[in-house]
Amino acid sequence: MTETTNDYPQFRNDFLAALAERLANEHDLSAFADNLVAAYVKPPSERYDDDFFFDIIKPAVISLIRFKDDTAKELRYLQAFVAEKNCSSEGTAYAEEILEGVLQSMDDILASYDVQPYRCENNRFDARRQHVVKKLVTDNPEQVKTVAASLSDGYERRGMVVSKERVVAYSANSPMKEEA
DSSP, rough: OOOOOHHHHHHHHHHHHHHHHOOHHHHHHHHHHHHHHHHHSOOOOHOHHHHHHHHHHHHHHHHHHHHHHHHHHHHHHHHHHHHHEEEOOOHHHHHHHHHHHHHHHHHHHHHHHHHEEEEESSSSTTTTEEEEEEEESSSOOOTTTTEEEEOOEEETTEEETEEEEEEEEEOOOHHHHHOO
């Protein structure tokens, strides 16, 4: 283990020698000095770009998206249950209104971080923008690798996918299953 000391003159000399070695000409030395001063005087808000901060909060944004998807699914279940049992009342209408307000608030929070929902227009499955959560087996070759239904929005930020659209897609009938 080496002992460290606070020897400022030695540090300064070592630092200057390292600079002289790596910054051999006046142009390199001038560029280094300009960049050092610019980095030092730049306000903290400008030192890092927005993408740097988004990378830090991205896990929280993805959790919010999952929570929104789960809440939307529960709202659909509630609406189906109320319709099936024909038990609509002021209470169930108020509960639906509250959940719809929560969903809108989540959309507003996501929008404040430039995260926008999307749904793919084309019915062809796009692995870069969609995630299959359920497969439907089909014998029709034209349906293979097409989307049967979209279960939840995908989300993107400035053209980059944050969370893929969740879909039900058709897949080919496996020959192994036919033999079994």
